[in-house]
Amino acid sequence: SKVTGKGRITHYDAELNNAREHQLRIENDIRDGLLRNEFDVWYQPIVDARSLATIGVEALVRWPRRPAGALPPDQFIGIAETSGLIYALGQFVLRRACQDLLPLSDLKLSVNISPAQFRDPEFENKVAGVITGSGFPAHRLQLEVTETYVLENPERARAAITNLKGLGTAVALDDFGTGYSSIGYLRRFNFDTIKIDKSLAGLIDTDEQAAALVGGTIRIASALGMAVTAEGIENEKQMKLLRLAGCDQLQGYWFSEPMPIEDLRSLRQQHG
Numbered sequence: 001s002k003v004t005g006k007g008r009i010t011h012y013d014a015e016l017n018n019a020r021e022h023q024l025r026i027e028n029d030i031r032d033g034l035l036r037n038e039f040d041v042w043y044q045p046i047v048d049a050r051s052l053a054t055i056g057v058e059a060l061v062r063w064p065r066r067p068a069g070a071l072p073p074d075q076f077i078g079i080a081e082t083s084g085l086i087y088a089l090g091q092f093v094l095r096r097a098c099q100d101l102l103p104l105s106d107l108k109l110s111v112n113i114s115p116a117q118f119r120d121p122e123f124e125n126k127v128a129g130v131i132t133g134s135g136f137p138a139h140r141l142q143l144e145v146t147e148t149y150v151l152e153n154p155e156r157a158r159a160a161i162t163n164l165k166g167l168g169t170a171v172a173l174d175d176f177g178t179g180y181s182s183i184g185y186l187r188r189f190n191f192d193t194i195k196i197d198k199s200l201a202g203l204i205d206t207d208e209q210a211a212a213l214v215g216g217t218i219r220i221a222s223a224l225g226m227a228v229t230a231e232g233i234e235n236e237k238q239m240k241l242l243r244l245a246g247c248d249q250l251q252g253y254w255f256s257e258p259m260p261i262e263d264l265r266s267l268r269q270q271h272g
């Protein structure tokens with residue numbers, strides 16, 4: 001073989017160095033971006049499955065990152081987490097979203113919280129600070145957490161959920177159906193809402209097993225007193241099946257893509 005062991009190692013080292021350089025570059029860009037106020041927050045409507053009226057929005061961070069070019073959150077949230085910049089970024093998103101949604105008083109607001117933020121023992125106090133500072137009513141706020149953190153530290157997760165609910169804020173389990181999420185452990189945490197991930201909910205019209213799993217999740221969540229939101233709804237058939245299955249809330253491109261606050265505001269004005 002022409003590929004020597006040494007050649008492989010060198011190649012491997014080069015890739016590792018490239019990955020590290022990429023990570024460092026993005027990390028510095030995030031730090032600068034925060035200082036220069038480059039980040040935006042967009043909002044995707046969440047509709048009531050029965051009335052199809054918009055009852056809330058999910059806040060999603062956006063980084064146009066001019067002139068380097070926009071980077072989707074999946075490509076920088078992880079780096080923000082490992083570098084610790086997620087605390088500042090997460091706090092920015094929460095504060096901005098509460099300010100933006102404050103005047104749209106009939107809408108609830110759901111904000112993504114990364115495991116690193118949730119791990120912070122000061123997290124609940126920080127949320128309380130934003131609520132007080134912005135005047136945003138706690139009962140309109142929902143925080144979305146993923147199972148990664150919940151499974152990693154169930155004791156702390158339970159305490160955090162209790163404390164957040166004490167503030168009047170709702171807590172949702174995000175991305176249900178993607179990881180190890182089992183129906184069994186739902187019982188051990190007092191979530192208000194289960195969000196079925198688009199990778200599962202989006203299969204309801206084509207995959208019988210996925211449809212059965214979605215149906216089972218909805219029945220068990222409702223037995224536990226939890227609401228269910230399905231995300232990633234892209235067509236009418238998916239919408240119909242999820243309504244039939246008894247899903248409470250729906251979210252996806254079929255209803256609306258995420259949009260800047262100005263667009264959400266004018267949409268709400270048109271609808272009176």
Ligand code: C2E
Nearest residue numbers: 060061072073074077093112113114232233234252253254
């Ligand atoms: P997520 O929390 O599961 O958010 C839903 C993602 O699905 C969003 O992608 C949204 O734009 C997209 N989406 C909505 N409807 C549809 C649909 O019908 N079809 C398809 N294919 N996609 C749809 P986005 O905005 O790129 O965000 C990706 C992920 O990045 C989020 O997944 C979330 O995990 C993370 N993220 C976004 N914003 C924040 C944030 O402010 N903080 C934290 N910690 N994470 C965030």
Ligand code: CA
Nearest residue numbers: 058112144174
């Ligand atoms: Ca989410």
Ligand code: CA
Nearest residue numbers: 175197198231
């Ligand atoms: Ca998801």
Ligand code: CA
Nearest residue numbers: 112146174175
């Ligand atoms: Ca997610």
